Amino acid sequence: MTPKKIVVIGSSWGGLSALSELLLPLRDDFPAAIVVAQHRHADSSLGLERFLKRHTSLAVREADDKDPLEPGTVFLAPADYHLLVEDDHLALSVDGPEMFSRPSADVLFESAAATYRERVIGVVLTGANEDGARGLRSIRAAGGTTIVQDPATAERSEMPDAALVACPSSLVLNLGEMGPLLNELCQAVRVTK
Amino acid sequence: MHGDLEDLEIELLLEAIYRHYGFDFRSYARSSIRRRMWKRAHAEGLTTISALTERVLHEPACMERLMKDLSVNVTSMFRDPSFYLSFRKNICPILRTYPFVRIWNAGCSTGEETYSLAIILKEEGLYDRTRIYATDINQNVLDQARAGVVPLSKMRGYTDNYLRSGGTAEFSEYYVAREDRVLLSRSLSENVVFAQHNLVSDRSFNEFNVIICRNVMIYFSKDLQDNVHELLYNSLVMFGVLALGRRESIRMARLADRYKPLDDRERMYRRIA
Numbered sequence A: 001m002t003p004k005k006i007v008v009i010g011s012s013w014g015g016l017s018a019l020s021e022l023l024l025p026l027r028d029d030f031p032a033a034i035v036v037a038q039h040r041h042a043d044s045s046l047g048l049e050r051f052l053k054r055h056t057s058l059a060v061r062e063a064d065d066k067d068p069l070e071p072g073t074v075f076l077a078p079a080d081y082h083l084l085v086e087d088d089h090l091a092l093s094v095d096g097p098e099m100f101s102r103p104s105a106d107v108l109f110e111s112a113a114a115t116y117r118e119r120v121i122g123v124v125l126t127g128a129n130e131d132g133a134r135g136l137r138s139i140r141a142a143g144g145t146t147i148v149q150d151p152a153t154a155e156r157s158e159m160p161d162a163a164l165v166a167c168p169s170s171l172v173l174n175l176g177e178m179g180p181l182l183n184e185l186c187q188a189v190r191v192t193k
Numbered sequence B: 001m002h003g004d005l006e007d008l009e010i011e012l013l014l015e016a017i018y019r020h021y022g023f024d025f026r027s028y029a030r031s032s033i034r035r036r037m038w039k040r041a042h043a044e045g046l047t048t049i050s051a052l053t054e055r056v057l058h059e060p061a062c063m064e065r066l067m068k069d070l071s072v073n074v075t076s077m078f079r080d081p082s083f084y085l086s087f088r089k090n091i092c093p094i095l096r097t098y099p100f101v102r103i104w105n106a107g108c109s110t111g112e113e114t115y116s117l118a119i120i121l122k123e124e125g126l127y128d129r130t131r132i133y134a135t136d137i138n139q140n141v142l143d144q145a146r147a148g149v150v151p152l153s154k155m156r157g158y159t160d161n162y163l164r165s166g167g168t169a170e171f172s173e174y175y176v177a178r179e180d181r182v183l184l185s186r187s188l189s190e191n192v193v194f195a196q197h198n199l200v201s202d203r204s205f206n207e208f209n210v211i212i213c214r215n216v217m218i219y220f221s222k223d224l225q226d227n228v229h230e231l232l233y234n235s236l237v238m239f240g241v242l243a244l245g246r247r248e249s250i251r252m253a254r255l256a257d258r259y260k261p262l263d264d265r266e267r268m269y270r271r272i273a
Helices: A015-023 A047-053 A105-119 A133-141 A158-166 A175-192 B002-021 B030-043 B049-058 B060-071 B081-095 B112-123 B139-147 B152-164 B222-234
Strands: A006-011 A033-038 A059-062 A073-076 A082-086 A089-093 A120-124 A145-149 A171-173 B101-106 B130-136 B149-151 B175-178 B181-184 B192-196 B208-213 B236-244 B259-263 B268-271
Touching: A006 A015, A006 A105, A006 A133, A015 A033, A015 A047, A015 A175, A033 A082, A033 A105, A047 A059, A047 A073, A082 A105, A082 B030, A089 B030, A105 A120, A105 A133, A105 B002, A105 B030, A120 A133, A120 A158, A120 A175, A133 A145, A133 A158, A145 A158, A145 A175, A171 A175, B002 B030, B002 B049, B002 B060, B030 B049, B030 B060, B049 B060, B081 B112, B081 B152, B081 B208, B081 B236, B081 B259, B081 B268, B101 B112, B112 B130, B112 B192, B130 B139, B139 B192, B149 B152, B152 B181, B208 B222, B222 B236
Parallel strands: A006 A033, A006 A120, A033 A073, A059 A073, A120 A145, A145 A171, B101 B130, B101 B208, B130 B192, B208 B236
Antiparallel strands: A082 A089, B149 B181, B175 B181, B236 B268, B259 B268
16 A cells, blocks of 8 residues: 655664654554655665664665555665655665765655655754755655754754755754654544545 | 645656657656656756656756656776676686677666676676677667776776686786776677667567576566566576575565576576576
8 A cells, every 4th residue: 555645754974863753653554654765875785674672663665666655664875876756665766876875865866856846844953064955845845745854863964954044934843853743744644644 | 635736746747758759668667766866857957746747858868867867877897806707706607608698788877887897708708709788768878888998986886796707817907097987898898789679669679598687677677577577488598597586585576486596695596497
């Protein structure tokens, strides 16, 4: 079944611990797919997947091309690929880096906005560049929900700062507040279905 | 609604390209197509996909630029060194059992993968009995591939990749530097046939012992992937090897049960039926 909502997350410097803190409170039966573009070295292997698995009861896996978007699963963009949302599944690309990044949160967010429109929840976390800002704006333009980590609490504030400049009406939250809100936002849709 | 309108504009442009120029991108993965179209539109100073359609139809030069955006996949020499290590370890022993070897590098783009492969085969003592058919949809990238010229600035990264791919020689033996670029050795392309081939519309043209098609089908829709898998399957000898990209899995394909993993991690599969 195609999940009703989709959560897309962009993170960079400091993202590992931020992601684990965000995922921790998510319910076991979380009803949406979560797709993550975490910047990392082109050669990095499955360390990110292993690390996050220790912090969530949800399924975590590095995406393969055309993986179906299953609810309650955290899909990680593979190193050195862009990850895009395509209807009910994911797609990869090796197009050039965006903002020096591949994977790029902008690419992920824009593809999610184009297909899931107002059903996208975009989250920008800690990072030392401006990736994610443009993509978050396109999520907002499509009517989706935009969330930015409070720059004061981020290990590196450049990425949240840039996201707030591009998308000032975003919800500004601490990591600890995000999980419970995501539980609520994704749950609500299932009730109103 | 804005999203639906954009979808319609994209479909119309794809249809226009197909009907006027004969290139069929209609079954490509929509997410990447959308991105590449917008990139071209912005580069042309246009604000809608419809405006791009008009320019593409009336200016063949614009079509050529878009064609480049839609069909050129940038790669590097020895991308994923572990793949080439596995090629040496798992595929080369199979190739040694054949008196003559045919390899198809499908979607070779500007040739980085083809030349990397040629180097591996040379070092494994297999090159002289091998013919590599390197094909791409785009004639311009084939010309580049044939020329075998690489910007000097890329060679440091390539050298590093080469060493990690199990290289047994000095990488510099394979090229000569000319100012800001290097010319790859002619001996590497001696047994390579560069030819235009469209995976979407052309048929099988030979039987191969190995088919390498990495990070090409990621740009295709699932249905188109199944069609191309059919073509690759029909072009592979029994017990031949199909090698896909690092994050492409045969389990997505309708023909998955005709293969068994040779190296699952590196996405190498052997035809068994």
